[in-house]
Amino acid sequence: MEVVVKETAEQMSRLAAEMIADVVRNKPRCVLGLATGSTPEGTYEELIRMHKEDGLDFSQVVTFNLDEYVGLPGNHDQSYRYFMNDRLFDHVNIRPENTHVPDGMADDIPAHCREYEEMIDQAGGIDLQLLGIGGNGHIAFNEPGSSLASRTRPKTLDEKTRQDNSRFFQSMDEVPKYAITMGIGTIIEAERIILLAYKESKARAVSCCVEGPVTAMCPSSALQLHPAVTVITDKAAAGKLKGDYPDEPRRLILGR
Ligand code: PGA
Numbered sequence: 016m017e018v019v020v021k022e023t024a025e026q027m028s029r030l031a032a033e034m035i036a037d038v039v040r041n042k043p044r045c046v047l048g049l050a051t052g053s054t055p056e057g058t059y060e061e062l063i064r065m066h067k068e069d070g071l072d073f074s075q076v077v078t079f080n081l082d083e084y085v086g087l088p089g090n091h092d093q094s095y096r097y098f099m100n101d102r103l104f105d106h107v108n109i110r111p112e113n114t115h116v117p118d119g120m121a122d123d124i125p126a127h128c129r130e131y132e133e134m135i136d137q138a139g140g141i142d143l144q145l146l147g148i149g150g151n152g153h154i155a156f157n158e159p160g161s162s163l164a165s166r167t168r169p170k171t172l173d174e175k176t177r178q179d180n181s182r183f184f185q186s187m188d189e190v191p192k193y194a195i196t197m198g199i200g201t202i203i204e205a206e207r208i209i210l211l212a213y214k215e216s217k218a219r220a221v222s223c224c225v226e227g228p229v230t231a232m233c234p235s236s237a238l239q240l241h242p243a244v245t246v247i248t249d250k251a252a253a254g255k256l257k258g259d260y261p262d263e264p265r266r267l268i269l270g271r
Pocket of ligand 1 (some may be wrong): 051
């Protein structure tokens with residue numbers, strides 16, 4: 016596992032965007048796994064800038080998002096489909112039909128989850144997966160206790176996660192209780208993975224992810240089993256790490 020500690024969140028976002036852009040340039044038909052939340056917002060802003068100013072071309076890129084709330088339609092301003100359109104897809108030349116977010120309104124959710132996995136396979140698998148991390152160590156909505164071999168499925172959200180996300184809703188009652196999420200087993204099949212974390216509130220989770228034992232109680236620790244993970248943090252999120260980590264990656268990320 017490669018760990019890179021940048022001074023600021025802006026530098027973290029810029030490095031992640033450069034790594035993603037590298038994959039897009041080297042493999043124009045690449046498959047990107049994308050994340051929502053406040054963590055990747057700066058990275059998406061930088062990718063939009065690269066598209067507008069440097070001509071970064073998304074015309075053949077295919078994307079799969081990690082998760083979606085059950086019960087929120089794509090036009091709900093807190094749905095993850097809405098987030099992705101608003102923060103990235105509407106501002107670059109990606110084809111809407113190449114973007115995939117689980118459908119929180121699907122009639123048959125278990126069947127939809129199976130189809131989502133099949134679509135990832137048919138697209139050739141994920142070349143680069145971008146991840147945030149929850150304060151409880153979760154990745155996507157794989158809460159503590161999730162099987163490290165789990166696949167895309169419906170999941171009950173932890174109270175801690177609901178509280179963390181309640182800032183986006185009018186009241187706690189409106190925060191969805193269930194989500195569809197790629198599993199940990201799905202995520203670690205990606206060719207390469209970048210996990211981002213900034214702020215002191217993520218320091219404990221980053222420490223369990225990077226330096227803790229591999230355990231379902233800290234789902235992100237499963238990334239230690241993957242051969243090509245880069246964890247990029249700011250100084251604050253690295254605050255509880257014991258190791259000494261560089262501020263630049265040792266290797267370039269190249270597309271397959
Ligand atoms: P955040 O959420 O980016 O809004 O902090 C990350 C997560 O819960 O995975």
